[in-house]
Amino acid sequence: MPAKAMRTSFIKKEGVQGWLMILPNTLGLLLFYLIPIGWSIILSLFKWNGLSKMKFIGFQNFGLLFSDASFLYSLRNTFIYSIAVVPLIILFVLCFGVLLARDEIKGVAGFRTLYFLPVMTMPVAAALIWKWLLNSRFGLVNKFLGYLSIPPINWLTSPAYVLPSVIIIGIWLGVAYDLIIIISGMKGIPGMYYEAADIDGASGFRKFFSITLPLLTPSLFFILITQLISCFQVFDTVSIILGADPPGSLWNAACSVVMNIYQNGFVNFRMGYSSAQSFMLFCIVLLITLVQFKVQKKWVNYA
């Protein structure tokens, strides 16, 4: 076979074409994810301040994790945050989704845009605005609570309220994006099911629980997986709300795992220790996701 023909036949092979198509993404994945992940796993076995010589210390960094109060607090806070944010997001998304999926409502496109707006906002900018809203003396939130004769709450400076504040912002930011997914999921449900239900005389609630909800489970599963992962990685909003070197009580009450990783890695420059934390977070998220994929067989309905 002449050389040229051989080359074309090589490129024509489906496998090669596939590889070429995913090449740009694979390169990015390799350079910005896989190599750094591998590197941080190696780093977690060393003591290194970023400038000094690296010193191999085996699994000492991992041993430290479980006696480090700050890390344990951050784990607890991240779990609370995720357990609060994910179900509430799903609840809100379902409520708003039912309304916004109706094309017959006048100006529904405008409403969809409004509800999508938080996605266009940088989390940092959103958190800064929320910081003003939640200000104990001048904030709008306390002003409204005042109309309900509720005394002002120290949203940002009381250890009891600082994590709820972060949770509120997290929900506000998360609902927007997931609405898009849920609306398209709702519109993907064939109309004939509803027509059949109408003929049977089913109520609106019955239709929602017997048709909409079961057929939405694939979308809900997707939201659950992606939201849980992003909840476990929460950083920017916490960082803005807490600010640089927050009071220790607030730090313990609201710092997230990623925030703790950042503090150890880029403020205290304990690169090895902070890599060990990253690796732990990676394992936890992996484990939770695997469990979810196992459990989904029981409740997700691919009709």
Added chain:
Amino acid sequence: MKKFLVVGFLCLAIGLSGMYANGQSESTSDSGKKVTLQLMYWDNVQKKVIDSALAEFEAANPNITVETSVVPWAQYWQKLQTTTVAGNAPDVFWMNVPNFPKYTSNDLLLNLSPYMKNSTTDASNYPADLMKTYTSKGNVFAIPEQFDTICLVYNKDMFDAAGMKYPDASWDWNTLRDAAIKLTKSTATGTQYGFLSAYGNQSGYYNFMVANGGYIISDDQKKSGFDDPKSIQALQFMVDLIVKDHCAPTGQEMVEQNDYLDLFTSRKVAMATIGSWSVPIVHEALGDSADIAPLPKSPNTGERKSIIHGLSWAGYAKTKNPEATWKLIQFLTDKGFNESLAKTAITIPAYKGMAADWVNAIPSYNLQCFIDALDYSWPYPVSSDTSQWESFATREIKNAFLGTTTVTDAMHSIADQMNKLLAQN
């Protein structure tokens, strides 16, 4: 076969991108040819002066171009460290006292001594104390740009309205508290407080701790001074102003501000302790209605103390253009640049004899107080892990100011953690 080709292609792509990166960072040699230097610092307030100085520098050295980046304080050390690790740190950058030991002990700063020998730069033109802190093993690795001390600032309007005498050198902590209580009153826009008893270390509690006879870290850098009874007493005085006398903004009010000094500049507080670097901010906000006085003395020792710190210009040890780097450092630490710094009242230039210009730049302020503070100054406390213990000290102290823990508990907790950390080195 297929796999090998794919892997080969991947490797090639990585290689190419690497070569591209190398090609970019390569620049021409020192002599004659075009050279680009990277300059990094954090204070936006100085940008105007530095920019105009650099224009002058580039005009005098047509073969050198300087690219500047102003990196905010919050990211500055992270940026400097990551670029140093990656080997592409800026050629010239600001260095401060707490971070100096870490960078010199890892051989990352350009040794300036050989260059100084062959030039007109004379170490005796800079404060000896500062020069000493920037010297390691007999060699100079950074040259001070400025120094800063701490003083009391007050709002004259509020004193006038209350018919009270302005603060002066005779004041001690008791006078401060009495005046602060008298100046505290409720107004239409909320409470007006007498004194900003703030949790800043360099401009705040460090000064109180050492004036009271306490210390922050022992001279051999082995022991924390936070649990010294005199240190605790000083902190207790500051916190009591808030929780007992109610003449200072609460911890909550301060934490909610982006910068607690805003409480003073927005006319909510009558007095505050500030570093000389804050003078332009105060002057811009309050104009001639503010003035400066020395820090009040501790009644227990009869002494006053001001923390002194000074930042400096340093060069990157692995710079590709050491000659040009030195030229730029020399220019930025020379008389000319210091003069323009002084005249804008931005900061006290480190260069000998320049302080007078700075003092005269705002005639309505008694800026001489900051210069006089040199007579009772206390060096900024450091060890090789300064940033680590500063970080948890700040947190515990803020707890105490918020009232979530007692001063004694906070100070002992800091000392315990700090001693543990110091023992590791």
